[in-house]
Amino acid sequence: MATTTHPVHPPLGPARAAWLLVTRSYTVYRQQWKLFLTGFLEPVFFLFSIGIGVGQLVADFEVGGQSIPYAEFVAPGMLAVSAFNGALMDSTYNVFFKLKYDKLYDQMLATPLTTSDIARGEILWGQLRGSSYSVAFLLLMWALGMLHSWTAILALPAALLIGFAFSAVCMAATTWMTSWQDFDKITLLQLPLFLFSATFFPITAYDGWLRWVVEVTPLYRGVVLCRELTLGQVGWESAVSVVYLVVMGLIGLAVVRRRLDTLLLT
Amino acid sequence: MPLYRVGAVTESMILARGLRKSFGDFEAVKGIDVDVRRGEAFGFLGPNGAGKSSTMRMIASVSPISGGSLQILGMDPATDGPAIRGRLGVCPQEDTLDNELNVRDNLYIYGRYFGIPKGEVNSRVDELLEFVSLTEKAKAKVEDLSGGMKRRLTIARSLVNRPDLLLLDEPTTGLDPQARHVLWDQLFRLKQAGVTLVITTHYMDEAEQLCDRLVVMDKGLIAAEGSPRQLIEEHSTREVTELRFGITDETNPHELIAEKVEDLGRLEVLPDRILVYSPDGEEVIAKVHERGLDPIGVLVRRSTLEDVFLKLTGRTLVD
Numbered sequence: 001m002a003t004t005t006h007p008v009h010p011p012l013g014p015a016r017a018a019w020l021l022v023t024r025s026y027t028v029y030r031q032q033w034k035l036f037l038t039g040f041l042e043p044v045f046f047l048f049s050i051g052i053g054v055g056q057l058v059a060d061f062e063v064g065g066q067s068i069p070y071a072e073f074v075a076p077g078m079l080a081v082s083a084f085n086g087a088l089m090d091s092t093y094n095v096f097f098k099l100k101y102d103k104l105y106d107q108m109l110a111t112p113l114t115t116s117d118i119a120r121g122e123i124l125w126g127q128l129r130g131s132s133y134s135v136a137f138l139l140l141m142w143a144l145g146m147l148h149s150w151t152a153i154l155a156l157p158a159a160l161l162i163g164f165a166f167s168a169v170c171m172a173a174t175t176w177m178t179s180w181q182d183f184d185k186i187t188l189l190q191l192p193l194f195l196f197s198a199t200f201f202p203i204t205a206y207d208g209w210l211r212w213v214v215e216v217t218p219l220y221r222g223v224v225l226c227r228e229l230t231l232g233q234v235g236w237e238s239a240v241s242v243v244y245l246v247v248m249g250l251i252g253l254a255v256v257r258r259r260l261d262t263l264l265l266t
Numbered sequence: 267m268p269l270y271r272v273g274a275v276t277e278s279m280i281l282a283r284g285l286r287k288s289f290g291d292f293e294a295v296k297g298i299d300v301d302v303r304r305g306e307a308f309g310f311l312g313p314n315g316a317g318k319s320s321t322m323r324m325i326a327s328v329s330p331i332s333g334g335s336l337q338i339l340g341m342d343p344a345t346d347g348p349a350i351r352g353r354l355g356v357c358p359q360e361d362t363l364d365n366e367l368n369v370r371d372n373l374y375i376y377g378r379y380f381g382i383p384k385g386e387v388n389s390r391v392d393e394l395l396e397f398v399s400l401t402e403k404a405k406a407k408v409e410d411l412s413g414g415m416k417r418r419l420t421i422a423r424s425l426v427n428r429p430d431l432l433l434l435d436e437p438t439t440g441l442d443p444q445a446r447h448v449l450w451d452q453l454f455r456l457k458q459a460g461v462t463l464v465i466t467t468h469y470m471d472e473a474e475q476l477c478d479r480l481v482v483m484d485k486g487l488i489a490a491e492g493s494p495r496q497l498i499e500e501h502s503t504r505e506v507t508e509l510r511f512g513i514t515d516e517t518n519p520h521e522l523i524a525e526k527v528e529d530l531g532r533l534e535v536l537p538d539r540i541l542v543y544s545p546d547g548e549e550v551i552a553k554v555h556e557r558g559l560d561p562i563g564v565l566v567r568r569s570t571l572e573d574v575f576l577k578l579t580g581r582t583l584v585d
Binding site for chain 2: 009010011012016017020023024027028102103104106107108109110111112113114264265266
């Protein structure tokens with residue numbers, strides 16, 4: 001137990017620190033992989049029930065001059081939703097629990113880790129959790145022959161981006177929550193985003209200002225981005241979506257860091 | 267290993283001057299000077315709300331100071347937080363264990379936060395589990411541990427980086443006597459190994475057992491400073507005589523009896539007994555009997571730190 005002279009380890013760089021937090025979460029979930037199964041299955045059920053089931057009542061229709069079955073319209077939407085749901089679940093409920101009840105971040109701050117490390121690491125984990133559902137979903141789409149272009153491979157980084165944007169913003173929102181009741185507000189936002197982000201019907205269903213509103217919501221940007229990539233219809237609008245999601249994630253990250261400072265370094 | 271190493275005696279581990287901490291209008295710490303040297307076991311004593319925990323959080327470099335100056339291991343916590351924390355061990359008042367990880371992973375992952383390589387953490391973890399007698403519980407969930415085991419795990423965790431300075435915020439609060447003694451034994455062994463300890467406590471026996479030097483804090487200020495023996499000498503007498511007079515009533519209150527013995531030393535009149543602080547307890551008893559008083563019980567004991575503490579911080583409840 002000699003404790004006096006020893007080499008002091010150099011502090012972790014930002015990337016290694018973030019990865020270490022991911023390792024921690026991975027260690028926690030290694031034994032609870034079934035939780036991942038439910039997160040993956042939800043959009044799959046929607047694809048089969050609405051996309052393929054209801055799709056039999058719907059004629060093929062045109063997206064960007066391309067005629068596709070309804071199921072193939074819904075599938076990329078569900079791909080984006082996978083990343084959205086996964087990231088949201090982790091960075092709201094789990095983060096709230098760690099912050100308020102488990103005092104996990106207080107524990108981490110007794111080590112060389114900083115609030116920036118915690119923000120980056122936890123957002124990265126939420127992002128990876130969300131995107132892991134998307135990866136599985138993309139494989140399913142591939143198996144069902146729903147991918148129409150090599151650009152579909154870019155749906156992977158797109159899913160990572162969607163995971164990042166929502167993980168960061170949801171974690172930021174969570175830092176203001178005081179009780180479990182506050183999560184009703186999250187559900188209140190989650191459901192309309194899921195239903196109305198051009199997931200089940202095209203944006204052309206909306207007119208005027210309503211259409212404009214939908215077009216600036218984040219999940220819509222994710223859904224159309226995934227659709228453009230799996231159908232091979234990449235254009236300027238795709239770039240807009242990418243920039244939108246990047247900026248959204250970065251703002252979320254900055255807010256999380258500042259909020260953790262306010263809450264934990266008192 | 268010697269407690270103090272030659273040449274290291276004067277090295278300041280913690281150096282605070284006029285240190286302040288306020289939360290809005292409330293001033294928790296109102297300007298304190300602290301100097302903790304390498305190898306020392308230093309105690310912060312004080313009632314609840316005295317400012318001990320606020321001071322500890324500033325030292326742990328997770329709470330920005332509101333005024334004065336503070337240096338930890340020669341560094342400024344405002345700018346070198348991570349570097350300081352890399353050399354600290356922190357055992358917080360409430361266990362902040364990672365409830366989602368098992369006992370072993372709690373130590374392993376925590377060690378990795380310090381940037382310690384995997385192999386080194388692994389052997390360190392085995393060593394620590396042994397040290398706190400939790401080797402058999404390595405795979406157990408944290409929530410299945412008893413309060414004492416959790417505390418020991420927290421202590422083990424705080425040692426994973428071989429800290430130069432170990433901060434213990436009320437380490438034995440809530441533990442049963444057996445667990446307290448086991449913990450004291452472990453802390454004593456760490457002290458022997460040359461680790462500088464900083465302990466907050468409101469258990470006087472704990473402070474007397476563990477601390478070379480301590481400060482008594484009250485209402486955000488330092489009320490007294492010294493070794494346990496110095497403090498007793500300065501603020502109390504060698505002996506205390508406790509006189510019990512059975513049930514007293516309005517016609518014969520303690521105050522009336524107290525008037526008859528007030529020249530024998532400093533008095534403290536409590537509902538059930540009168541304490542007389544004087545160097546020689548036997549002499550006090552003899553004089554009490556000479557004056558025709560007939561206590562139903564007498565006890566002569568050595569002054570303790572508790573007497574000093576109560577004298578300095580009062581007997582009133584603080585919430």
